[in-house]
């Protein structure tokens with residue numbers, strides 16, 4: 001990294017969106033990019049996961065969309081925007097670990113497909129973004145729906161096998177049967193998130209698609225920072 005490049009990115013003002021399916025590196029890359037840009041960071045997936053905790057704790061039928069919506073509306077969901085600390089609370093309880101567990105991961109897609117839930121969380125996301133001069137936001141619909149006028153939109157992809165292996169490594173799973181289960185879960189969630197009627201997962205027309213299959217995490221971070229420099233230069 002040359003001095004000039006760092007200086008240009010250090011003065012970054014604007015919004016970077018990172019969308020894509022699970023295991024493409026959105027969270028890790030978005031955190032690193034935000035830290036390098038001196039920007040705020042928003043993990044919208046954590047918001048849908050926290051909403052899912054509220055739904056699970058309310059014990060409502062997941063197919064009853066009104067009850068799901070009420071459970072989310074009555075919960076106090078707090079998500080932090082610092083790149084170096086994860087803060088996720090539901091009704092004052094720290095759920096940062098729980099939202100990554102199997103129960104929430106299994107349930108988050110149907111909860112996040114409910115349009116009224118999305119409207120509530122998208123309003124919250126836009127309010128949080130409005131508080132920052134510079135912000136990196138990651139999710140599924142950030143470039144398409146939440147921030148359609150973002151400075152830079154990146155859509156991250158990676159081969160399904162690579163994504164499953166990364167998730168397995170992250171969870172410390174080595175058993176091939178368990179890795180196959182992780183791969184099947186990723187496929188199921190991709191399919192659900194891409195085919196829902198409201199805000200399906202897809203690249204924005206003006207997004208830059210970055211395939212991270214053959215790139216390590218740092219290489220993806222550098223690529224996104226390069227794109228951010230170019231986007232600011234072109235603005």
Ligand SMILES: Nc1ncnc2c1ncn2[C@@H]1O[C@H](COP(=O)(O)OP(=O)(O)O)[C@@H](O)[C@H]1O
Nearest residue numbers: 022023024025026027028166170212215216217
């Ligand atoms: N380019 C990459 N190559 C290999 N592993 C990566 C890469 N990017 C991220 N990872 C790792 O893969 C795992 C999943 O990444 P994560 O950022 O949680 O993805 P997502 O938010 O898209 O689900 C993490 O352990 C992360 O460190």
Ligand SMILES: Nc1ccn([C@H]2C[C@H](O)[C@@H](COP(=O)(O)OP(=O)(O)O)O2)c(=O)n1
Nearest residue numbers: 021022023044045046048108112139140141
């Ligand atoms: N902007 C977003 C972010 C996440 N979601 C939904 C769809 C995803 O399957 C879940 C969980 O998202 P999250 O980014 O935490 O998932 P991964 O870490 O990529 O596995 O939330 C969404 O619908 N819209």
